[in-house]
Amino acid sequence: MIRRNGYTDETLEWRSWLAPVKVSDASPLQLEVLDESHPQSRTSPYYLTLVHQPLMLRHRSAAYNAIMYAPGGLPRAERELGAMVVSVTNGCVYCTSVHAQRFEQLAKRTDTVEQVFDDPRTAGTTERERAIASFAVAVTERPAALGPGDIAPLRAAGMSDEEIIDLLHAVAIFGWANRLMQNLGEPHGPHRSAAA
Amino acid sequence: MPGGMAPPGMILRETFANPAMPPSRDDDVIDRAAGLAPGDALHAARRFRAKVVEATQASHDALLEEPVEGLSSADRLRVAMHVCALAGATTLAQHYAERLAAFEAAGIAPPSPALPAILVFAAKLTTDPRLGDRAAIDALKRAGLGDAAIVALAQLVAFLSYQLRVVAGLRAMHATLESTR
Numbered sequence: 001m002i003r004r005n006g007y008t009d010e011t012l013e014w015r016s017w018l019a020p021v022k023v024s025d026a027s028p029l030q031l032e033v034l035d036e037s038h039p040q041s042r043t044s045p046y047y048l049t050l051v052h053q054p055l056m057l058r059h060r061s062a063a064y065n066a067i068m069y070a071p072g073g074l075p076r077a078e079r080e081l082g083a084m085v086v087s088v089t090n091g092c093v094y095c096t097s098v099h100a101q102r103f104e105q106l107a108k109r110t111d112t113v114e115q116v117f118d119d120p121r122t123a124g125t126t127e128r129e130r131a132i133a134s135f136a137v138a139v140t141e142r143p144a145a146l147g148p149g150d151i152a153p154l155r156a157a158g159m160s161d162e163e164i165i166d167l168l169h170a171v172a173i174f175g176w177a178n179r180l181m182q183n184l185g186e187p188h189g190p191h192r193s194a195a196a
Numbered sequence: 197m198p199g200g201m202a203p204p205g206m207i208l209r210e211t212f213a214n215p216a217m218p219p220s221r222d223d224d225v226i227d228r229a230a231g232l233a234p235g236d237a238l239h240a241a242r243r244f245r246a247k248v249v250e251a252t253q254a255s256h257d258a259l260l261e262e263p264v265e266g267l268s269s270a271d272r273l274r275v276a277m278h279v280c281a282l283a284g285a286t287t288l289a290q291h292y293a294e295r296l297a298a299f300e301a302a303g304i305a306p307p308s309p310a311l312p313a314i315l316v317f318a319a320k321l322t323t324d325p326r327l328g329d330r331a332a333i334d335a336l337k338r339a340g341l342g343d344a345a346i347v348a349l350a351q352l353v354a355f356l357s358y359q360l361r362v363v364a365g366l367r368a369m370h371a372t373l374e375s376t377r
Contacts, residue, residue: 017333018343052344055258056351063251073244091326143364144284148372155372161241164369169248172361179354183321183328184347 002100002110004117007093009100009110012189014181020048030054037061049184064177067169074159074166077106078132082167084113085120085136086174094187095178128157136171224253226359229287230366238370256359259352260295266345267314270296270305272352275318279353282322285360313339314349321353 002009021030023042033054034041038061041047050057068079080103087095100113115123121137124130131153138150154164181187226232226249232239242249260272273296280289299305308314313335320327336346 017330018346049343050347050351052347053262053264053351055262056255056348059251059255059258060351060355063248063255066245066247066251070245070247139361139365143361146364146368148368151368151372161238161369162244165241165245165366168362168365168369169245172358172365175361176354176358179321179325179328179357180350182325183332183354184350 002113002117004114007088007096007100007117009097009104009113010189011101012094012097012187014044014046014094014185014187016045016049016185018049018052018184020045021051023048026051027054033058033061037065045185046181050180060176064173067166067173074163074170075106077103078129079166079170080106081112081116081129081132082136082170083174083177084116085123085133086140086171087178088116088120089137089140090174090178090182092174092178092182094181095174097187099174128159131157131159132167135167139168139171140175224249225256225288225291226252226363226366229285229291229363231287231370232366236370237373238366242366252359252362255355259348259355262348264345264348266308266310266341267348268305268308270299271308271311271314272348273299274307274311275314275349275352276356278315279318279322279356280360282319283357283360285363288356288360288363310336310339310341314341317349318353321350322357325357 030051034051037047080099083099084103104110112125123133260269273292276292277289317332
């Protein structure tokens with residue numbers, strides 16, 4: 001278990017500031033989209049909130065699942081590293097906890113997680129991880145100023161165009177995911193209540 | 197976009213599109229904003245993730261076109277234009293401005309009295325996601341938005357943060373490919 005700098009890899013809960021849809025009141029379309037989105041979405045306040053707009057959720061989930069889980073291209077652990085770096089850069093404690101766990105499961109180690117929690121700007125145990133982390137911070141903080149100089153370290157680390165696009169997608173979609181988690185509700189759980 | 201979603205989308209498309217040119221797979225907002233054309237190496241590399249390309253465009257369409265009580269498509273375009281301009285995403289801001297102009301020319305797009313509150317929320321969410329709190333949600337409720345409209349608005353603004361970053365990253369990649377030619 002890692003707790004550093006306000007972040008944790010423990011499992012947190014999330015509560016909505018809106019009224020989540022009740023499964024018993026959900027339309028057939030809403031149930032269909034919930035089941036497409038995530039295996040536990042029928043008990044998740046996050047998905048039950050987003051399913052107020054089922055078609056918007058359907059396409060978001062299709063994009064998210066293809067970006068984070070599709071085979072081939074950038075190794076999944078590196079997509080999770082991008083997601084985790086963005087989540088810390090944006091201050092999303094909930095998303096950080098989920099994607100720290102995923103990274104640990106895929107990479108079978110925790111050293112990079114500790115570094116990201118401490119400072120995403122300098123995180124990474126290899127040149128390639130450092131290139132991924134720097135790119136994720138740059139895309140998050142200064143999208144309008146991105147240029148060839150931000151791409152070169154990724155190419156130098158051996159990434160193909162397809163892999164760079166995979167990373168760009170993973171990083172960009174956490175600009176989307178973090179904003180929903182941070183603006184429609186808040187995390188709670190062992191770490192948060194212990195800290196409070 | 198699935199056939200079941202055709203009716204609301206169609207109404208809008210007829211307002212905008214040249215009927216001689218049905219929307220095609222190549223008519224993709226991100227490609228256009230990033231300056232990618234069929235035949236470019238990067239246009240082809242994007243199609244390695246065809247599902248992402250499709251779901252991204254379908255998200256754009258649903259977020260702008262699905263009927264939402266209390267949040268008109270024209271006001272959603274105003275939000276999109278404002279957010280993209282604020283983030284320095286010039287080509288995307290222009291895309292949304294053009295779509296809004298088509299609405300305004302048709303005289304069917306008066307701004308809602310809730311628009312100022314909506315734009316305040318959108319700007320905060322765009323520039324710093326940490327600023328989100330329950331008070332911001334309550335301000336939208338006081339302006340008359342229900343929970344379903346607030347979800348639509350948050351999804352739209354959060355999607356724009358994704359879309360403008362994908363465009364910016366592709367433009368940076370495109371520039372490196374151009375310069376090595």
